[in-house]
Amino acid sequence: MEFEVKSPGTRSELLSAIIKTRTGFRFGAGYTDLIPELRKNGSPVRTIINLARLNDKRFTAITVTKRGIRIGALVTAARLADDPTIREYLPVLAQATSDMASPQIRQVATIGGNLCTASPAGDGACALMALEAECELLNSRNQARTITLASFFLGPRKTALERDELLQSVFVPANSGVRLFSGFIKVGTRRSMECSVVSLAYHVQTDSSGNVVHSGIAIGSAAPVIRFAHSACSLLLGKNLETMTVQDAGRFAQNVLEHASPISDLRASAWYRRQVLFNISKALFSERQGAAETNGSYEGKAHELH
Amino acid sequence: MSTTKLKVVGKPTPKLDAGVRVSGKAVYGCDVNLPGMLFGAVLRAKFPCADIVAVDVSKAASLPGVACVITADSVDTNNISHKRDHPILKKGEVSCLRDEIAAVAATSREIAQKALSLIKVKYRVKEGIFDPFRALEPSAPQINRYGRNSFSNKNIAEEFHYEHGDLEGEKNRSACRIKRRYFLPRVTHCCLATSNITADYSPTERRLTLYSSTQVPFLYQRDMAHALKLEPSNIRVIQVTIGGGFGSKLDMYPFEPIAAILSMKTGRPVQIVYDRREEFLASPTRQMMVIDLMTGADTEGRFTFREVDIILDNGAYTSWGATTPFVMMQTFSSLYRVPACKFAARAVYTNNPYAGSMRGYGNPQATFALERNIDVMAREIGIDRAEIRLINANFPGEVTGQGLTYRTCGHRQALQTVIEKSGYGKTRDRQSGARRYKRGMGFASMLHVAGGAKIYRSDGCGTTVKLDAFGYLTVITGSNEIGQGSETVLAMIASEELGIGLDKIRVINSDTDIKPWDVGVHASRTSFVAGNSLLGAVGKLKEILSPKAAALLKTGVSDLVYEDEYIRSMTTGERIKLDKVVREIHFQKPNELCIANHFYEPNSELQDKEYRGNVSSAFAFGSQAVEVEVDTCTGNVRVLDVYVAQDVGRVLNPLGLQGQIEGGVVMGLGHALMEELIVENGRVLNPDFHNYKLPTASDVPNIRFYPVETLDQEGPYGAKGVGEAPLVPTPAAIANAVSDALGVEISSLPLTPENILKAIVEKHGI
């Protein structure tokens, strides 16, 4: 594995690096996906455009506006997990990033890398899907375009990025409810350093009496790409979380499952993925009252908005 | 040796090498860097079973930077392994994916790898045999044609039969008979330091120096000499700091003589270090096995008989691992009292990656099967699971059907301890019907050799002690340190006996040119055997020191005590510094050295052809209680608490012991819950830490350890071996706990979430 590394410090250096590097280049941020990938594929990459030194707020900041929260592509998992704003308004993302990998990896792994890798098992990506995030892409001519995360993922390891494009930031629209039922459930064999065998991200917003006004449900490792579970979201709309029945929970789980088309691989069979997805989806609502802590997830915790 | 009031032994003492290890100064195999050193790499087979039609190395040989390329045709060697069934470089055919076809030495690792890619091998692919049961069928071809085989089937590498008692009689009088089949997966050592060797051949001296991480330097020296057709004493083995052994370094593997050959051919040092992938693909594993076990008990729950038939997947070549039935047989014949036992085991050749030896040496698998059956029997008879174990526990003075003699035995005490400490019986109310998280408790015990194991003509160890004129002691021991902490224990023993501070004691144990004979690190023997050997040497050293000190202090030798670097007369209170005594001995007529040698041979016996005899000078017993919580939604098992009580004879170094216990339990937890080297049609599917799941810090449960001290008369200060033991009962206890939590039967490992969920769904439906 031998390649040249270019480390632009500014936006203009970045753009000119892209323009000058015609062929066989890749972006690198935290390298926690890229290096294993290159090692595995013995890929013919000749140049890496290193984003880690880039000093540009659009890429590195978390910005809160009335419209929502913008997260720079270079924000690390550790920062998201710790950030008070994210923890308060987007618990699903805080939890997904705090459950990722290990402290060492979280320290360097970026949210941009998590998205651009386009793994069906991406935890940050699954949370952002539940949050209905939008991707802001930048090209070498300094032009930006915005697309939904759902249209960003084209397939396993495939994104809508053009050759000279990169991800600048993601944008999460502001919450519309006043209370949140938001969290991330990750299923795997061990309690850390684990790639999700199945994951479920939920971000359910209610009015002050508990009626669902908006909800986002996404599933990971259950299909070629991370999926937004539309029908499960529609089912929740208008329901009161406090009075949901076991039958409602079962129907919800059934609806989540409609979006799953998992594969069997070394880590689990398709049967297991479907079964577990059903179980955890059902448990999400049938066990809400006094639910036990599971694998460090804080399901059942409602977050008051200010 | 006085054990009345110990000053050093029994006190928590950090490992002597802790400083160099944590500061990164320890020299591991990959840190060895000799002038002019080349880097070796090995070309392995592309198919698990194929004829080699042609090998063309010409392109590789002419690559700039390549110093040497070898194949089977360019070397003159003997086969390796104790069965001599393993050619170092394969000729004509390959029998598993690890097979070495060629090797190169080059000026950099990258060039060596590039050279490998230029070697062309033409194969004629054949259908391999990957199921040991299929290999036993008459129509199966012979898989290994090198082994000297006198067994009942051409594909058997090792075969064991053992019996005691009246099996049929005991069967007939049994109130309950339980027959089960158990499947145990391949797990592997996952040493942090990957396999490595640096070979340095001197053409002028015709001497070969090996910087190796073997556990058994003297056997290694002999095996290497046989492989390379050299004189053993012309091979010097220097042990590097070892980053994990766990049994993986008991055998010599082909890459080691290959490095030596490359060095001999080039006249330059050659280093081979595996990367992690190669480590997974080409280093040994624990035996995968299928155990058929029938056990019985009478109406009161007393065990009556055991009948065992085991098939081990040997892989394509034999390692010491094929002799694990030797240890398993002890567990079946002698763990808990049992009047009759019939044991059979066959290690069967297949085209799978070959197995090796691993901590516990078959015992975790045997114990798993046995302890699972005990739980099933308890349920069947309607007796409490703790109770049935207490009724049948081993006792001091017992001589088992196999002839194992338990001079001391803490089995019952260990069981009682974990039953009591775990609060068993009091936690039952936590089980309530429909909850998502279900808790369960499981027990298991273990028996393991703990005073060496006489499987070789000598199970002994030599020691030389040298006290210098400044009062510093050098201990030259035949034994070696592979991380288990024995060198610290040896220094503690010397310190205790001679009253010399640990900072003035050096332990030398890494060079076969210097140190006396020892059979090596295995069978949890080092502190016991090397400790006794050291005590013998120290006794002889005192025979030199004491008369001189007595003369100087004008008293008798029996009046002397060694303390705080002085020798003191108990009656007068007068004392003299140790180094002064040494100088008096050195520099005054008759001018003697303060050096003493001792060879200790344990009083154990080689077993007879029927495998009867007291193979170890002491035996360790232990029991564990495990509490788990199972998530019935996902099948995840969380081990909450592990209670460990182990008969260690005496605690020598509490800190080192705690480390062995915790490490063992975590290794057992990995075996129980997640570890498996997945092999399909001879190919390893998960040669990386991504998919070979090793427990992480966040999976580690509370581990509560209660040492049981039985003070065995044979051991140093009464101590017994402890190294392998803590891992042995853990998988069994976890499986029993999960079975208890869910009310399902468990007959295989690992207990992955998927396997657990399957069991739940089979029992309860969705």
Ligand SMILES: Cc1cc2nc3c(=O)[nH]c(=O)nc-3n(C[C@H](O)[C@H](O)[C@H](O)COP(=O)(O)OP(=O)(O)OC[C@H]3O[C@@H](n4cnc5c(N)ncnc54)[C@H](O)[C@@H]3O)c2cc1C
């Ligand atoms: C041991 C280990 C454990 C892991 N555990 C988890 C886990 O639990 N959950 C999880 O989701 N992931 C996990 N991962 C995967 C990885 O850590 C994450 O996906 C991480 O977020 C990737 O970020 P990075 O900055 O390291 O990406 P990089 O490796 O730097 O890049 C990844 C890919 O994205 C591209 N890229 C990066 N930034 C941009 C950009 N701004 N614009 C365009 N392309 C870009 C790169 O070219 C590359 O193709 C794990 C990885 C390892 C090695």
